[in-house]
Amino acid sequence: FMDLTKEGEGVRTATADAVSACTGLGRTTASVVYEFASIPRQADAVKENIEVTARNSAASMGGDTVIPVSPIVEGKQTFEVYRCRR
Helix, strand or coil: CCCCCCCHHHCEECCHHHCCCCEEEEEEEEECCCEECCEECCHHHHHHHHHHHHHHHHHHCCCCEEEECCCCECCEEEEEEEECCC
16 A cells, blocks of 8 residues: 655645635545455555545645545545645
């Protein structure tokens, strides 16, 4: 599984009301393995891995905040990426 990068550590997960003064940078879709040998992984582990992947991706886009904009479906979730810090 992917580890949170140094850059990804600087990215927070927020809610839509927290980004009113931020600049939208686009979307990223995080995707992780959600089952092994047809056995589903624990939902919390999948959610945590998806968030790490999204935060790393947002950092590479120049963002510092992500907001989940879709439910997790088969190990995938879409996030809006924002830059809030000047």
